[in-house]
Amino acid sequence: MNVSNGIYTIADTKVFGWVTLPWTVKQVRLMALADKAFWNNDNFNSSFFIKAKQLCVKLAARKTQLNKKKITILNTEHGAMYGNEDGVLITPRLSFNSVLTHEMVHSFHIGHSYSDRKIAIFPFAHMGEYGDRYDLMSTSNAWMYKSQYGLSGPGLNGPHLDYLGWLPSNRILYFGSSIIRLSSLSISHAQSNDWLLVMLPFDKNDPANVFTLEFRTPINYDSGIKQEAVVIHKIDRKGTTYYSTIITHSKDYDEMMVGTEWVHFLEQDSPEVYPVIKVRVERIDKQRQVAVLQINSTFNPIKPNKISCRSTRKQRHLKDEMNSSHIQNEGETVRILPPEQNGFFKDLVTFGMNAxxxxxxxxxxxxxxxxxxxxxxxxxxxxxxxxxxxxxxxxxxxxxxxxxxxxxxxxxxxxxxxxxxxxxxxxxxxxxxxxxxxxxxxxx
Known part of the structure; x- marks a missing residue:
């Protein structure tokens, strides 16, 4: 069993073998220093690795046809990195599952994962970067475990699995306001039956801005996780890119256990209306790998007119229809958004990062x-x-x-x-x- 549930394989991987560079480490460093392409790079050590990788790939390509995506193992220094041009580079001390797969996932156009905590995990990292301990893309700070191939795990978080298309679309729920059951993402999809990911929208102007709910258990590639837990992420657009951030809780908890509740207030439509999302973990069945959640969301893509001061209409499931252009509510008129937003749920035939x-x-x-x-x-x-x-x-x-x-x-x-x-x-x-x-x- 693997994180992709068999969708991604390395069946066509070819091992070329070792290549001896005709230069010393010092000479390669000087070549990197002289390369104008690296002059804007603040990290000289990374420039050395990039240059060494370029030289290895160029030398190997003279002797055989290489695949588009390449992994280079450099038997000196200490580092690991990915670059669009020549793929992954890794050194022996970091040649274990978590680091290698972390760098490989970068080639799928995924960056590092983030936490909402305003702290720098590593000196070279941005605030919150590497802060999602439930995700492989926070390797070195994530819930890894010892395996026969060195440190391994964890799997990828729900937003990353959705982005890669590694979750079945018929088991992703876009908006739910009731009691639902989540199956663990840590086991094979064939071994479970319930929802794998829940998306809760919070932005009237962008259906891709959502909170996601997932259930993780300490088994398989998630064996390093401490306990069964429900994890919340926020996906929102910043500039031209969407980011996922793990939502943390009081006392530095990154997860929700039985009996815990998360409440998030949304943007107010009027002084007396407080849209809110509430999630409560009612029960966790360890044997069946299922979490039972109570979800209440009053998110509503219908904005009240200026004369309105209250709207209690609740949004419904994706499959429900919203056909009327005006809704009478306690003597008030509620205006539905313009055509592009009018069918926020009804017209959302595809959703998530693969919309x-x-x-x-x-x-x-x-x-x-x-x-x-x-x-x-x-x-x-x-x-x-x-x-x-x-x-x-x-x-x-x-x-x-x-x-x-x-x-x-x-x-x-x-x-x-x-x-x-x-x-x-x-x-x-x-x-x-x-x-x-x-x-x-x-x-x-």
Missing amino acids: CNNGYVWRMIDPYDYACVTKNRQQEIRYQRKVGNPSGICRKPLMLRKAFPSDTACVTQTEFVIIQKENAEMHKNMKYHSFFNGEETVVP
């Missing part, structure tokens, strides 16, 4: 398929005849569709070409295709 542009929907060959296509194209795929089999062998002229690694459906060559084009261009129809949690090109 599609208007007019597009998820392809949904399976619940993990987030490629954005037209509604007509989605219907075409639903009606396709599945002639694949477990052995993954197709009879000519049919061929494997390969929409994703585990896809064994057999289709025509024309359909195969269409699918591959959709995969290659899927980012063009995604609403929030950008770096998540930062815009770094070279990060430790």
